[in-house]
Amino acid sequence: MTKKPNPDYLNGVPELVVLQLLSRRPMYGYQLLRAIEKSTGNVLEFGEGCIYPILHRLEHEGHLASRREIVGGRSRVVYRITAAGRKRLHGRAAAWQSISAAVNQVLHGADDGKSAVA
Amino acid sequence: MTKKPNPDYLNGVPELVVLQLLSRRPMYGYQLLRAIEKSTGNVLEFGEGCIYPILHRLEHEGHLASRREIVGGRSRVVYRITAAGRKRLHGRAAAWQSISAAVNQVLHGADDGKSAVA
DNA sequence: TTGCTATACCTCGAACCTCGATGTATACCT
């Protein structure tokens, strides 16, 4: 029981992916969910309960702006990234690369810390 | 205030790093803390309140085994990885690489999800 | 008309993890 379906490593990743995908073109939430799955070959699959709160928060913080659209009776909320959002994206992407590189360094050889402490 | 010192992306990373470093040679907690800093050029800096609980949990799960050592009056608990621990390490490392690759794919071009949903 | 699926939004609580503070104790150097 209590088996973990997702092996972690995902902290902060949803926000990063959302910002990155919206930096290419505006999208609405449901579309974003599918786009994330498609663009990662179903490796990353975030639920709605994960994405919607992030969209609300990013908009509230001024990193995204939204516009309501009605298509075939269905209401959509289309989000686009703002200048502040791009700035945040760059920062988060840089942080990701820094951490990603550090982990890979530990994983693939490059020991160093050999004689750390006596 | 309430500034976040660490920009996330770190979920599960401490355990992965601990397993990897201990797979090279046995170490004790304090030594591990320094080794992590050194081998990542101070990019990854986990506190004691993060590492010690992980060591206890991994030992309890059978992924690590410990042995008490007294050196110069100071007591050390030296941990070494078990066969089960190596298995876990391989699994976690594979998961990391899968997720890492997916995020990088989203970050650097390779769009795809273009016409996801109508 | 009824039911099912897909679309499309939203919210809540449970579970998990990291972080910083705090506490104990010994060794070494000044």
Place this chain on the structure above:
DNA sequence: AGGTATACATCGAGGTTCGAGGTATAGCAA
């Protein structure tokens, strides 16, 4: 005597993801 480094440990706060649940329209088939 006091400060620093070593060495272990625990706790609560804070933040995040996940899964379940809720609302509503559109389209198709039985």
